[in-house]
Structures are given as C-alpha cells and as structure tokens.
Amino acid sequence: xxxxxxxxxxxxxxxxxxxxxxxxxxxxxxxxxxxxxxxxxxxxxxxxxxxxxxxxxxxxxxxxxxxxxxxxxxxxxxxxxxxxxxxxxxxxxxxxxxxxxxxxxxxxxxxxxxxxxxxxxxxxxxxxxxxxxxxxxxxxxxxxxxxxxxxxxxxxxxxxxxxxxxxxxxxxxxxxxxxxxxxxxxxxxxxxxxxxxxxxxxxxxxxxxxxxxxxxxxxxxxxxxxxxxxxxxxxxxxxxxxxxxxxxxx
Amino acid sequence: xxxxxxxxxxxxxxxxxxxxxxxxxxxxxxxxxxxxxxxxxxxxxxxxxxxxxxxxxxxxxxxxxxxxxxxxxxxxxxxxxxxxxxxxxxxxxxxxxxxxxxxxxxxxxxxxxxxxxxxxxxxxxxxxxxxxxxxxxxxxxxxxxxxxxxxxxxxxxxxxxxxxxxxxxxxxxxxxxxxxxxxxxxxxxxxxxxxxxxxxxxxxxxxxxxxxxxxxxxxxxxxxxxxxxxxxxxxxxxxxxxxxxxxxxxxxxxxxxxxxxxxxxxxxxxxxxxxxxxxxxxxxxxxxxxxxxxxxxxxxxxxxxxxxxxxxxxxxxxxxxxxxxxxxxxxxxxxxxxxxxxxxxxxxxxxxxxxxxxxxxxxxxxxxxxxxxxxxxxxxxxxxxxxxxxxxxxxxxxxxxxxxxxxxxxxxxxxxxxxxxxxxxxxxxxxxxxxxxxxxxxxxxxxxxxxxxxxxxxxxxxxxxxxxxxxxxxxxxxxxxxx
Ligand SMILES: Nc1ncnc2c1ncn2[C@@H]1O[C@H](COP(=O)(O)OP(=O)(O)O)[C@@H](O)[C@H]1O
Ligand SMILES: [Mg+2]
Numbered sequence: 188x189x190x191x192x193x194x195x196x197x198x199x200x201x202x203x204x205x206x207x208x209x210x211x212x213x214x215x216x217x218x219x220x221x222x223x224x225x226x227x228x229x230x231x232x233x234x235x236x237x238x239x240x241x242x243x244x245x246x247x248x249x250x251x252x253x254x255x256x257x258x259x260x261x262x263x264x265x266x267x268x269x270x271x272x273x274x275x276x277x278x279x280x281x282x283x284x285x286x287x288x289x290x291x292x293x294x295x296x297x298x299x300x301x302x303x304x305x306x307x308x309x310x311x312x313x314x315x316x317x318x319x320x321x322x323x324x325x326x327x328x329x330x331x332x333x334x335x336x337x338x339x340x341x342x343x344x345x346x347x348x349x350x351x352x353x354x355x356x357x358x359x360x361x362x363x364x365x366x367x368x369x370x371x372x373x374x375x376x377x378x379x380x381x382x383x384x385x386x387x388x389x390x391x392x393x394x395x396x397x398x399x400x401x402x403x404x405x406x407x408x409x410x411x412x413x414x415x416x417x418x419x420x421x422x423x424x425x426x427x428x429x430x431x432x433x434x435x436x437x
Numbered sequence: 438x439x440x441x442x443x444x445x446x447x448x449x450x451x452x453x454x455x456x457x458x459x460x461x462x463x464x465x466x467x468x469x470x471x472x473x474x475x476x477x478x479x480x481x482x483x484x485x486x487x488x489x490x491x492x493x494x495x496x497x498x499x500x501x502x503x504x505x506x507x508x509x510x511x512x513x514x515x516x517x518x519x520x521x522x523x524x525x526x527x528x529x530x531x532x533x534x535x536x537x538x539x540x541x542x543x544x545x546x547x548x549x550x551x552x553x554x555x556x557x558x559x560x561x562x563x564x565x566x567x568x569x570x571x572x573x574x575x576x577x578x579x580x581x582x583x584x585x586x587x588x589x590x591x592x593x594x595x596x597x598x599x600x601x602x603x604x605x606x607x608x609x610x611x612x613x614x615x616x617x618x619x620x621x622x623x624x625x626x627x628x629x630x631x632x633x634x635x636x637x638x639x640x641x642x643x644x645x646x647x648x649x650x651x652x653x654x655x656x657x658x659x660x661x662x663x664x665x666x667x668x669x670x671x672x673x674x675x676x677x678x679x680x681x682x683x684x685x686x687x688x689x690x691x692x693x694x695x696x697x698x699x700x701x702x703x704x705x706x707x708x709x710x711x712x713x714x715x716x717x718x719x720x721x722x723x724x725x726x727x728x729x730x731x732x733x734x735x736x737x738x739x740x741x742x743x744x745x746x747x748x749x750x751x752x753x754x755x756x757x758x759x760x761x762x763x764x765x766x767x768x769x770x771x772x773x774x775x776x777x778x779x780x781x782x783x784x785x786x787x788x789x790x791x792x793x794x795x796x797x798x799x800x801x802x803x804x805x806x807x808x809x810x811x812x813x814x815x816x817x818x819x820x821x822x823x824x825x826x827x828x829x830x831x832x833x834x835x836x837x838x839x840x841x842x843x844x845x846x847x848x849x850x851x852x853x854x855x856x857x858x859x860x861x862x863x864x865x866x867x868x869x870x871x872x873x874x875x876x877x878x879x880x881x882x883x884x885x886x887x888x889x890x891x892x893x894x895x896x897x898x899x900x901x902x903x904x905x906x907x908x909x910x911x912x913x914x915x916x917x918x919x920x
Contacts, residue, residue, distance in 0.1 A: 265877040
C-alpha cells in the first residue's frame with residue numbers, strides 16, 4: 188500500500204479548472220519531485236492535499252496510509268502526519284516561535300499517543316534540532332516568521348518538519364529566496380529527515396534544489412496534469428530544454 | 438504554584454458554557470428591596486459605622502437623586518430599575534473568624550469551584566487574598582506577615598473601624614462622591630471592598646489579591662477599594678472577578694481609588710470574567726466601574742493593567758491624575774467582546790505636573806455581534822510643561838458582524854508637550870489560520886494563539902500566574918467565534 192495515493196484529483200478555483208486529474212502514488216522511503224512552470228497548479232495541489240478551506244476536490248480521491256483524507260479537516264490531516272512547508276510562511280505577530288512549535292509538536296504527539304513534552308524536555312529537543320539547522324536560540328524567541336529573513340523562514344519550516352516527524356512532507360518551493368549557503372543547510376536538514384518510514388514531496392520550479400535533495404522520481408505538472416514522470420534525469424532535461432519542449436511534446 | 442495550576446486546570450476543563458454558573462446555597466441576610474434613605478442607614482448601621490460616614494453616604498445619596506445616568510457611551514441596554522435591586526446581602530457566617538476552619542464550608546467550596554482554594558492560596562506564598570463574598574469580606578489571609586511590615590490589608594469596613602483617620606482622609610479624595618452617577622450611587626450604598634495602606638519606604642513583599650464574587654440574586658455589587666502608598670513604597674494589587682450565571686442582568690458599580698505619594702508606585706491588575714450573558718444577549722453583568730489613581734507625589738507611578746473578557750456591558754475608564762512632577766501613568770488593556778457583549782472602555786490621563794508621562798496600550802478584540810469601543814482622553818493642562826503621552830490603540834475583528842470603534846479626545850494646552858496617537862484595525866487572516874491548522878492546532882487553539890499574540894504587549898504587564906490564567910480566559914471567551 189502506498190503511503191500517499193492521489194487518484195485522478197480534479198479541483199476548481201473560482202470556477203476555473205486548476206487540477207485536471209492528477210494521479211500519483213508515493214511509497215514510504217521515497218522522495219518525489221514535482222516540477223512545473225509558474226501557475227501550473229503546484230501550490231494548489233499542496234493546499235488540496237493539506238485540506239485548506241476552498242480547496243476541496245471536485246472529484247477524485249486522496250488516501251494517506253490507506254485512509255481517505257476527504258472528510259478530514261486541515262488540522263486532523265496535520266496531526267495524522269501530513270506536513271506542508273509553505274512557499275510563503277505566514278507571520279504570526281506576538282506568537283513566540285518556541286511556544287508555537289511546542290504547541291504544534293504536542294498536538295501531534297498527543298494525537299499519535301505519545302507523551303507530550305514538558306517545557307524542559309521540549310526546549311532541549313528544539314535546541315538540538317535548531318542547532319543542526321544553524322538556527323540561533325535568539326530566532327526562536329522572536330514571533331513566528333516576523334522579521335525573519337527569507338532564509339530564516341525556510342529554515343524554520345524545516346525545523347518544524349524535523350520536530351513534527353510527519354509521514355508525508357510536502358515542500359513547496361523551499362528553495363525560493365535562498366542563497367547557496369542557506370540552500371545547502373536547508374537541504375541537509377531535509378535529507379536528515381529521509382527515512383524508510385516517511386515520504387517527501389519536493390515542489391520546485393528549478394532543477395537546482397534537486398542537486399541537493401536528490402529525488403527518486405520526478406514528475407512534470409502542466410496545467411493541472413502530470414504530463415511526464417521519470418527519474419532524476421528528467422529534471423536535467425527540464426534544465427536543458429525548459430518546460431516548453433516537454434509540454435509541446437505531451 | 439499549586440493554586441495557580443489548579444486554576445489553570447479548572448479553566449482548561451471548561452467547555453463552551455460559562456464555567457462559573459453555579460449558585461452557592463447559603464442563607465443570606467438581605468436589606469429590603471429597593472433604595473431610599475432608610476436603606477442607606479440600614480447598611481451603615483449593619484456595618485456599625487461612625488456618624489461621619491453615615492452623613493457622607495446620605496450626602497452622596499442626595500446628590501445621586503439629582504443626577505442622571507450617563508448616555509454618551511456606545512452601549513445599549515434597557516433602563517435599570519434601581520428600586521428592583523437588593524443593596525445589602527451578607528452570608529450568615531460567624532462574625533469573627535480566627536482561622537480558615539471557621540469559614541462556612543459551603544463558601545470554601547465555592548472558592549474551590551472558582552479554582553482558588555483558600556488553603557492552597559495560603560500556601561502560595563507571595564499572594565495574600567482578601568475574599569469578598571457578595572457584600573462581606575469573609576476571610577483575609579496573610580495579614581500577619583503584612584502587619585510586620587506595617588502594611589494594612591483588610592476589608593474597607595474593618596478599616597473604617599480600625600483606621601478611621603486614614604479612611605476619612607482619603608475616601609472620595611480621588612473620586613468625589615458626585616463624580617458621576619454610578620460613583621455617587623456607590624458612595625451611598627457601598628458595602629465592602631479592600632483597603633490597603635503601605636507606609637513609607639516599604640516594598641510590599643507579595644502581590645495582594647482579591648477575588649470578587651457576585652452570588653446573591655438581584656444583589657447589586659458596590660465595592661469600594663482604597664489603596665494608599667506612601668513615599669518610596671510599592672504595591673502590586675490583583676483583582677480577579679467571576680460571577681455565577683443568572684438570567685437577570687446584575688448591576689455592578691465599583692469605585693477604586695488609588696493614591697501614590699513621592700516616588701511611590703502602584704500596580705493594579707484586573708482580570709474580569711463576569712458572566713457575559715448568553716449568545717443572544719440574555720442575562721449577564723452590567724459593569725459600571727469608576728477607577729482612578731492620583732499620582733499625588735513627585736516621581737510617583739500608577740499602572741493599570743486590565744483584561745476584560747466578561748460582563749454583558751462594560752463601562753470602565755481606569756484613569757490617572759498626574760499631579761506630581763515627573764509622575765507616570767500607564768494603562769494596558771485587553772478588552773474582549775463576543776456574541777452580544779458591549780464594551781466601552783478606555784482611560785483618562787490628566788497631565789497636571791511638569792514632565793509627566795503617560796502610556797496607553799489598548800487592545801480591543803471583537804467577535805460575534807459584539808461592539809467594542811476604546812474611549813480615551815489625554816489632557817495636558819497649562820502647567821504640564823514637557824508632558825508626554827503615547828497612545829497605541831489596536832483592534833482585532835473576528836468575523837464580519839462585530840464592530841470596533843476608537844474615540845480619542847486630546848486636549849492640549851501646552852506647546853512643549855508631545856502627544857502621539859497610533860491606531861490600527863486588523864482581522865485574523867485566513868492565511869494565519871491555515872498556517873496554524875496545518876501545524877495541527879485546531880481552530881480554537883489557533884484563534885487563541887493569534888489573539889494572545891495580538892495582546893502580548895499587555896499580557897507581559899500582568900504578573901506571571903495571572904497572565905497564564907488571563908490567556909486561557911481569552912481563549913474561552915472566544916470559543917466558537919471562528920470557523
Ligand atoms: N484563489 C484562487 N482563485 C482562482 N484562481 C487561482 C487561485 N489561486 C490560484 N489560482 C490560479 O490557479 C493556477 C495555479 O496556481 P498555483 O497553484 O499557485 O501555481 P504554482 O504554484 O504552480 O505556481 C494559476 O493559474 C492561478 O492563477
Ligand atoms: Mg506555487
């Protein structure tokens with residue numbers, strides 16, 4: 188059984204067809220890359236999977252660990268182990284990053300029947316993970332994403348991923364706005380999470396990120412359908428010829 | 438911290454219903470219904486008051502008869518029938534209590550339900566609690582420890598007996614009996630409240646705290662609190678309030694007067710979660726409070742911090758009169774209004790002395806059909822050279838049926854003064870909500886987190902254990918307002 192199964196997903200926004208029958212099967216231990224030009228529906232796909240209001244399926248089905256997600260709210264899906272690293276992480280003024288993280292982690296732990304972290308245990312764990320990402324304590328004392336640089340925002344997303352230990356992580360353009368050094372740190376952070384019990388979906392516009400996070404499979408999304416799937420070499424083809432040739436051929 | 442944890446746990450258990458909706462079964466002694474001179478005399482004699490105080494009450498009563506209810510606030514409610522209220526009700530307990538064992542067990546149970554067991558409170562070194570049960574203070578703890586420092590902390594009725602000179606000198610000195618309609622009413626019929634006196638050069642070693650509780654049906658609550666802090670002294674006072682659920686609206690008209698001498702500092706914090714009425718606006722407390730601090734001394738400082746989550750109607754403007762040179766006034770406020778609640782609250786900063794400074798941080802949160810108004814006055818009088826005020830007034834709207842209003846009045850009569858006013862209105866964005874949900878927080882948790890973030894600047898002014906409780910209360914009072 189696949190960990191995440193997307194069957195013929197169709198979705199409209201504002202009466203416009205955005206996803207037109209996306210199918211994808213993702214197994215434990217795999218890393219999939221979804222590439223596609225701007226506006227092809229990549230973020231929409233990630234919102235649909237994570238259950239954002241207004242992104243309900245028109246038809247089709249999604250299964251996480253064999254369980255249908257359609258009737259589950261966004262927070263239930265999250266607690267069940269679905270994680271989305273946002274393309275544009277959202278600012279929460281006045282909400283301390285550390286306490287936000289703790290509340291999130293404890294919600295997930297409670298849901299899966301693990302003991303909630305007490306304050307000290309949590310801080311210890313968070314610091315350990317943060318230092319791997321070169322995230323300073325000082326940053327965790329600030330409000331969530333408020334005044335964070337582009338790089339800090341993305342590091343914080345991956346730090347949350349590391350702490351939440353999701354089954355399926357969707358990383359939406361995690362490389363955007365990162366310089367080479369930050370890209371390396373963030374990628375190392377993601378790679379450290381790769382394991383046989385989880386799966387990662389990397390959404391990206393550029394091939395560059397895939398030099399650091401090497402995927403097992405690459406899919407090309409265009410106008411809301413996957414027009415081609417293959418191995419890492421497909422990303423290189425995009426890099427060489429652009430999307431246009433591929434889309435025309437399809 | 439036991440009691441605090443207990444309180445937090447209690448609050449955590451609360452569903453969407455108002456938690457404190459129980460009525461203690463106590464025999465009570467009441468004055469007859471309604472108000473006239475005889476009732477004023479009855480209250481005074483019940484409390485064994487000296488003649489000067491009775492005369493003072495009667496004078497206030499006569500003034501009240503000539504006054505009219507204020508109608509300028511942005512609140513709307515049926516006219517109150519002042520003859521349909523009991524002005525005195527006391528639980529029948531033993532008159533003198535030597536230890537907590539003598540306190541009516543029913544009463545102790547009530548406090549336990551409120552999450553503030555007296556026994557635990559006693560152990561909670563650092564907090565002394567003066568309980569007000571309806572109209573009579575029942576038990577006061579920690580008085581011995583305070584007495585060693587020369588600090589007086591007792592029910593005001595007791596202060597009238599034991600420290601008449603202090604009471605006589607200061608009562609009505611900050612809020613004259615005819616200051617406003619409700620203050621006049623309070624002056625005539627006030628039943629009890631707290632009295633605090635801190636002598637020169639003493640830093641009060643613990644937070645002083647009162648939990649008010651309205652219990653008797655149709656009994657108006659008219660507390661009177663007086664706090665006097667002498668030169669170079671400091672006190673932090675906490676006021677927490679809950680009231681059981683009732684169908685009929687209950688009137689609450691308290692008066693709080695603070696006096697700070699040279700280099701004295703008073704920190705007054707309130708967490709108010711009186712019954713707000715049901716979703717349709719039935720029932721709930723009418724809260725018409727007059728609170729004012731007099732920064733009489735040079736370099737004195739008075740700081741009001743309030744978290745207002747309850748009451749059907751809140752009409753409340755804790756103010757500072759900055760008389761001493763270089764004195765400082767602060768007002769930090771969070772006002773939450775949900776469903777049919779109406780809050781009209783704010784402050785007055787009256788700058789009289791030179792280089793006086795005031796800061797106003799107001800955070801208004803509206804949800805449901807609620808109306809939330811900030812009304813603030815900054816007055817810089819002629820001699821207040823170099824005076825400064827900074828006002829920040831933020832409103833957060835949850836949903837689209839509620840309203841937020843900001844009404845600043847600025848009167849500046851001194852060119853060298855500087856007055857700054859900033860105001861913002863925002864909504865909880867769908868992006869913020871989704872971000873939280875995606876991290877596994879449910880809608881209530883997410884709302885509470887975002888709202889508490891919005892209030893952070895005010896919350897950090899509250900003493901630690903109060904802040905935690907206040908945060909939970911804000912969460913509770915907004916339950917069901919999103920999604
Ligand atoms: N709320 C919306 N209403 C209508 N159309 C939308 C909405 N959000 C996105 N779209 C459209 O959906 C398409 C896919 O957008 P998106 O998923 O953000 O693409 P990508 O992430 O691949 O760049 C675009 O044409 C965009 O204009
Ligand atoms: Mg996108």
